[in-house]
Amino acid sequence: MAQGAESATARRRTRGTREPAMGREELLQAYRDMLLIRRFEEKAGQLYGMGLIGGFCHLYIGQEAVVVGMQMCLEPGDQVITSYRDHGHMLACGMEARGVMAELTGRIGGYSKGKGGSMHMFSREKGFYGGHGIVGAQVSLGTGLAFANWYRGNDNVCLTYFGEGASNQGQVYESFNLAALMKLPVVYIIENNKYGMGTSVERASASRDLSKNGAPWGIPGEQVNGMDVTAVKEAGERAVAHCREGKGPYLLEMKTYRYRGHSMSDPAKYRTREEVQRMREQSDPIETARRMLAEQGVGEAELRKVDDEVKAIVQDAADFAQQSPEPPESELWTDVLVEEAR
């Protein structure tokens, strides 16, 4: 077992009694944030089906607990960077649903003015460094963000997300080495949703426990139930604290699952309908949170209020994304290089 997981187990043992990992308000917040992502993604899927979104669109449905739990561990100034399955990360970072949806529809009101599309959005204000379309490329970028923290002497941490498919890219290991060598404050988060497009992790990785993939460089790692937002947050706190204390990188393998296809055109021949159904029924992160909330005495009325609030945000985003104008032709040539004063 990797050293991080050992210490976690030890800590759990000494704590003895089982207490809720999240208090009522925190859990309600997590529920709300996960539900926002879920409803946003469902709406994006609808708009795609209506032809209002073109090209590639990778939905995060099923994986919500990962990003919501991790985000709860962050402080102002921390950074987040991820791949192309990025809508959930942006919403979790606090980016406006309007701007994300309008980027999906390619409008001027989108975060990248329609230039980036689903896979490429950014917000300096919210510490979100993208949305990157090339598998694994962001792992090195995240390492660089962590270097900048180290160089500036702040105690900020960079969360660098990537999939289990991306974990086979060479630059991931180049980054691990650099981060471990220089003790950079970066949490590497492998979102293992079991399938790199149509190829299952078993058919792509000789490594069976991806949390150990940083072991040759001494990077502590642990496997986490990525379908349980409380488990994610608990592990996330450990990882972030490790980085903030200047002990170097940390690796979390989130065992999660995507319900939808890799992107919108996915024949889904690589897994059974029953497998998806089983995950939905037995491990859904939002249903799990709902049950926990009920145990903590949160009633249906309060949950419905959250549901309504989320629904309104998503509807507003969808309306905005259709009303925002298309970018003017002149936008095509801007932002290629620094623009000199004319």
Next chain:
Amino acid sequence: MPRRTMIEAIRDALDVMMARDPRVVVFGEDVGYFGGVFRCTEGLQRKYGPSRCFDTPISESGIVGAAVGMAAYGLRPVAEIQFADYMYPGYDQIVSEAARLRYRSAGEFTAPLVVRMPCGGGIFGGQTHSQSPEALFTHVCGIKTVIPSNPHDAKGLLIASIEDEDPVIFLEPKRLYNGPFDGHPEKPAVPWSRHPLSETPEGHYTVPLGQAAVRREGAAVTVLAYGTMVHVAEAAAEETGVDAEILDLRTLVPLDIDAIVRSVRKTGRCVILHEATRTSGFGAELSAQVQERCFWHLEAPILRVTGWDTPYPHAQEWDYFPGAARVGRALRAAVEG
């Protein structure tokens, strides 16, 4: 004669070569079990087994590097890079290893491999799923670069590429996979079954590398095009009524310069098309070669219609794509110039 889509033609070429030659192995991301994201390798793993058609991890550098090793030891690897935009991690292996092995070993070792890559735009892929990087390959000596525009050529060129003794980059315009595309996104999609060049003979045949094809004979202006732009050129000639002679280059290296010179000397005018960005694009090379060989025959400046010098945009795909209207304006300018 059977009609095939570009996807079916490519799959058939792989099938034919795997059946004929046990040295041929096919691999890449999602290529085996899943059958490829564009379905070009569907059924090959079932038919030939997982040692001859297999999935690789997402690691383009490893994919191309392994192919070089396989090829050096007598295999005929056909690697797929899922999108040409993903090839950059493998570019070092293409340039520094595949392209140079023959030269630096004085012919002792070679790398007869094929790297297939879907390229080009037209499917709202944005900057990471739409690029046309052909000039990054044609600039590298030691590799050949092929780009078909129709199913008949795709099958024949792919077989010729696999049989070729040198490394070949085989670019597949993804907008053409399911049907010809004339640069008018507003028109309903046309299937390949209605196009004469969807007729692909059964079994083994080749379209030799280094031979251009005249797609439309004409006297007023020579149009040099490849891939998707061949179909755009045909539409533009039709719409403007300009009597253009359209050459489908089919392979960029080796280049059929004789066919180009023959045509330009006849028409005295030349318009060059590509989807890739303009500066240092392959059109610059074509323009230089035409000028060197046909200067005294030229009656007007050589024109280029290309993608703009910007990353491929997401929302403004059709402002970027050099469609039939832009090509038509160039045709008129060339004949009036």
